[in-house]
């Protein structure tokens with residue numbers, strides 16, 4: 001595959017994240033051709049896809065369109081898939097994984113479509129090269145994605161492989177961890193760029209604080225990853241990638257002249273957060289405290305306070321949480337004047353207990369749970385923080 005030839009790239013993201021992804025893609029110098037609720041489309045080369053994989057904080061996958069086909073059923077899928085010159089993309093020694101999203105009346109499960117597509121790929125390579133690649137569900141090597149709706153099917157080469165939200169710093173996930181790309185998006189929604197102080201009580205395993213440190217340092221989100229889908233494409237030039245990676249790492253780095261404070265009542269969570277921060281190479285940038293959120297030290301300089309409290313779906317007891325949410329409101333009002341406060345929650349009934357009027361209510365999804373990022377302007381002096389009712 002010619003790594004300099006322009007291709008049609010679909011960059012995917014979580015629901016409601018595409019406006020932030022769109023901005024990130026544009027800031028990297030690309031023109032967005034179209035934007036959907038879970039992705040953006042651009043025209044870029046495979047070499048540029050490498051840069052996108054390395055630099056994008058809010059994306060999940062960078063997919064390269066190989067072909068759009070018309071197929072009514074599984075046999076037609078097999079036939080059409082067999083017409084692609086897979087032997088030019090995949091070595092027989094590689095391992096292939098196919099993932100599908102299917103909405104076609106003849107197909108009961110997407111697993112069946114993936115198997116049929118995988119058979120077409122490995123059979124074609126076996127026929128052309130004399131031996132077939134191994135195949136399975138692991139996404140560590142060549143990954144192919146199918147989006148099949150009615151009679152139209154789009155076949156993509158997944159240049160990311162594993163999702164880009166897997167940054168590789170969270171080795172042991174603690175209770176209810178937030179997806180890294182979502183944490184980065186929330187920080188972008190809060191206009192965080194490292195120039196203001198960030199306080200993150202209830203930090204859990206530290207995802208928000210670590211993503212903030214990566215943003216503030218200008219450290220690439222994928223700088224800990226050593227494996228991407230594009231590395232398994234036939235003709236991949238590893239020296240070219242090493243050079244590009246070096247170039248991008250130097251261009252992004254900034255001085256650590258910012259302040260991030262993270263706290264949690266759970267000692268084990270803080271241990272985990274510290275470990276994750278160390279793995280991410282940002283432990284020197286975050287001040288950690290084991291304490292109730294009400295005792296989190298709030299600096300004189302103003303900035304952002306962001307909470308991701310439990311919201312009763314996975315953790316927490318409803319009654320107790322009502323009190324906690326009320327206390328969060330009191331804490332923001334009494335201790336954080338001059339700051340902009342944020343609460344990310346999937347429980348709007350609990351959010352009402354905060355008792356402050358939100359200046360913004362942004363919708364996001366945490367897995368399938370519809371959530372809100374609530375913003376509170378916590379004015380100093382005479383300006384009132386209005387009560388919600």
Ligand SMILES: C[S@@+](CC[C@H](N)C(=O)[O-])C[C@H]1O[C@@H](n2cnc3c(N)ncnc32)[C@H](O)[C@@H]1O
Pocket residue numbers: 174175176177178179201202203204205206207208263264265266269291292293294308309310311324
């Ligand atoms: C939903 S989790 C946060 C997850 C985090 N965003 C992450 O990515 O790992 C909520 C956290 O709030 C903490 N927590 C609950 N009540 C607290 C309190 N009163 N003071 C401080 N932390 C508290 C819990 O220990 C838990 O780690």
